[in-house]
Amino acid sequence: xxxxxxxxxxxxxxVQKLLGESGHEAVVVSRSSGGLRADISDSKSLKELxxxxxxxxxxxxxxxxxxxxxxxxxxxxxxxxSIQSKGxxxxxxxxxxxxxxxxxxxxxxxxxxxxxxxxxxxxxxTTINHLVEGFVRGAAVELPRGxxxxxxxxxxxxxxxxxxxxxxxxxxxxxxEVALAYLRAMVTPMTGRILKLHKTDS
Amino acid sequence: xxxxxxxxxxxxxxVQKLLGESGHEAVVVSRSSGGLRADISDSKSLKELxxxxxxxxxxxxxxxxxxxxxxxxxxxxxxxxSIQSKGxxxxxxxxxxxxxxxxxxxxxxxxxxxxxxxxxxxxxxTTINHLVEGFVRGAAVELPRGxxxxxxxxxxxxxxxxxxxxxxxxxxxxxxEVALAYLRAMVTPMTGRILKLHKTDS
Numbered sequence: 037x038x039x040x041x042x043x044x045x046x047x048x049x050x051v052q053k054l055l056g057e058s059g060h061e062a063v064v065v066s067r068s069s070g071g072l073r074a075d076i077s078d079s080k081s082l083k084e085l086x087x088x089x090x091x092x093x094x095x096x097x098x099x100x101x102x103x104x105x106x107x108x109x110x111x112x113x114x115x116x117x118s119i120q121s122k123g124x125x126x127x128x129x130x131x132x133x134x135x136x137x138x139x140x141x142x143x144x145x146x147x148x149x150x151x152x153x154x155x156x157x158x159x160x161x162t163t164i165n166h167l168v169e170g171f172v173r174g175a176a177v178e179l180p181r182g183x184x185x186x187x188x189x190x191x192x193x194x195x196x197x198x199x200x201x202x203x204x205x206x207x208x209x210x211x212x213e214v215a216l217a218y219l220r221a222m223v224t225p226m227t228g229r230i231l232k233l234h235k236t237d238s
Numbered sequence: 239x240x241x242x243x244x245x246x247x248x249x250x251x252x253v254q255k256l257l258g259e260s261g262h263e264a265v266v267v268s269r270s271s272g273g274l275r276a277d278i279s280d281s282k283s284l285k286e287l288x289x290x291x292x293x294x295x296x297x298x299x300x301x302x303x304x305x306x307x308x309x310x311x312x313x314x315x316x317x318x319x320s321i322q323s324k325g326x327x328x329x330x331x332x333x334x335x336x337x338x339x340x341x342x343x344x345x346x347x348x349x350x351x352x353x354x355x356x357x358x359x360x361x362x363x364t365t366i367n368h369l370v371e372g373f374v375r376g377a378a379v380e381l382p383r384g385x386x387x388x389x390x391x392x393x394x395x396x397x398x399x400x401x402x403x404x405x406x407x408x409x410x411x412x413x414x415e416v417a418l419a420y421l422r423a424m425v426t427p428m429t430g431r432i433l434k435l436h437k438t439d440s
Contacts, residue, residue, distance in 0.1 A: 079314060107380040108336060112281060115326060124317060127365070134310060151372065154430075159376035163329070166372020167365055170353065174364030177356040178309040228356075 037061070037222065040089060042076060042129060043098035044069055046195050047146065050211035051096050051218045058219060063089060067099065076125035077117075082132035093138045094222045097126050097145045104202070107159045115160060122146075123164045127171050130185065140182040144221040145172055149191040149206065149234045165189070169230050176228030184227035190214045191234035209233045239263070239424065242291060244278060244331060245300035246271055248397050249348065252413035253298050253420045260421060265291060269301070278327035279319075284334035295340045296424045299328050299347045306404070309361045317362060324348075325366045329373050332387065342384040346423040347374055351393040351408065351436045367391070371432050378430030386429035392416045393436035411435045 037060045041052050044066040055062040065072045065085060074085040076099050100122040103114035126145045133143070147168045150161035172187040179185060192203035194210045217231040239262045243254050246268040257264040267274045267287060276287040278301050302324040305316040328347045335345070349370045352363035374389040381387060394405035396412045419433040 107377055108382060110333065112330075115329065119321060119326070123369075124321070127317065128314075131312065150376070154376050154379040156380065159373065159380050162376030163369055163373040166375075167325075167369040170368020170372075171361065171365040173368075174352070174356050174361035175309055178358065178361050180310060 037093040038063065038091065039094040039096055039222065040065060040086075040092050040133070041096045041098065042066075042074070043100070045098060046193055046211045047190065047214050048096075048098035050215035051098060054212065054215040054219055063092065065089075076129055077120040079128045079132065082128055086133045086136045089136075091138060092133075092136070092141070094142045094144070095129060095133050095137065096218050096222070097129050097143070098218075099125070100146050100148070102161045102164050104157045105160065106157050110160060118160050118164050119167070123167045126168055130171075130175065134179070134183070137183055140184075142184040142186065142222050142227075144218050145185070145187045147187050147189045147230065149189065149203075149232075151189060151230075152232075152236060153206075153234075155202070172230065173228050179227075184221075184225070186221035186226055186229045186231065188214060188217045188221065189230055189232045189234065190217075207235060239295040240265065240293065241296040241298055241424065242267060242288075242294050242335070243298045243300065244268075244276070245302070247300060248395055248413045249392065249416050250298075250300035252417035253300060256414065256417040256421055265294065267291075278331055279322040281330045281334065284330055288335045288338045291338075293340060294335075294338070294343070296344045296346070297331060297335050297339065298420050298424070299331050299345070300420075301327070302348050302350070304363045304366050306359045306363065308359050312362060320362050320366050321369070325369045328370055332373075332377065336381070336385065339385055342386070344386040344388065344424050344429075346420050347387070347389045349389050349391045349432065351391060351405075351434075353391060353432075354434075354438060355408075355436075357404070374432065375430050381429075386427070388423035388428055388431045388433065390416060390419045390423065391432055391434045391436065392419075409437060 052062040074081045102118040147165035151165040194208040254264040276283045304320040349367040353367040396410040
């Protein structure tokens with residue numbers, strides 16, 4: 037497979053490494069580093085990316101920014117930026133890539149544990165994760181040409197030590213395990229699935 | 239209770255009627271008719287509304303517009319307007335009303351059956367409903383002063399005959415049953431609940 041990996045953070049890098057080890061080609065796209073750049077909050081930059089990147093079989097989206105702020109203190113701009121990035125940003129990736137992706141190709145988006153764990157200052161995260169998961173479940177039914185779509189929902193990463201205090205009481209997951217879920221979503225026939233890389237008690 | 243009812247459509251009217259029958263005061267707000275007007279897609283008009291409307295115990299939001307369009311044909315503007323209306327619009331209602339609502343007051347938002355039933359041309363609806371339900375579940379944990387928040391998820395209404403063909407195979411629900419769910423969300427201590435006015439097979 038030739039896979040467009042969007043995001044050069046801990047998850048994106050782990051996906052890139054695993055794809056390489058598994059005999060696939062990873063084409064890494066980032067907002068701010070490397071040769072191929074695109075900003076998922078900017079539809080035009082995504083359109084240009086997929087027009088010039090050549091044929092591909094899968095898109096793995098691992099770019100995701102949301103604000104963490106107490107609900108009563110959240111500002112309009114923080115909601116708007118979170119939606120534009122992790123929310124509509126990922127939807128825009130699918131919309132821009134859809135005319136170019138191979139028949140039977142797959143999209144893998146990212147949500148996160150805040151979908152089902154509700155935290156102080158976490159409402160924006162919970163809301164955006166639900167938006168992404170809702171899109172994946174709805175789009176799975178509508179995508180043409182056998183194109184599939186799934187979502188990986190990681191908890192806090194073992195490697196993201198700076199976030200461990202906020203996620204006190206959560207079992208961290210290594211980025212490689214998250215990358216394995218991306219690969220599984222790409223190489224099996226699943227569609228409309230939310231792959232949860234965290235323990236669920238409910 | 240004094241309840242701000244946002245929306246003068248079939249659901250909003252049924253909520254208004256039921257509140258009156260139950261000895262509560264309904265203050266109806268609409269975008270385009272009546273004395274009290276506000277547009278939930280416009281944060282400024284919501285801020286002005288809640289500053290001038292006087293004390294209230296609950297907000298029932300029954301205003302909800304999303305586009306129905308095949309995913310591969312959806313335009314940026316249709317996504318943006320759907321998010322601004324039923325999605326961020328309802329979040330903006332909560333944010334604008336929160337400084338003014340009574341201690342222990344309640345918000346009741348609206349999602350819909352497309353959260354769990356995935357339809358041709360329904361992905362925008364599914365996505366926005368998930369956004370709303372995610373916000374409700376996250377916000378329930380964060381709201382101060384004992385303020386509660388819940389969500390009513392109706393299927394197609396018995397009264398909305400024009401939509402019955404699109405929802406072929408669904409059992410319609412009378413608007414009065416939907417209104418009862420709004421009232422139940424207001425008068426019981428529940429918070430973070432999604433009240434589903436439809437059959438779930440999964």
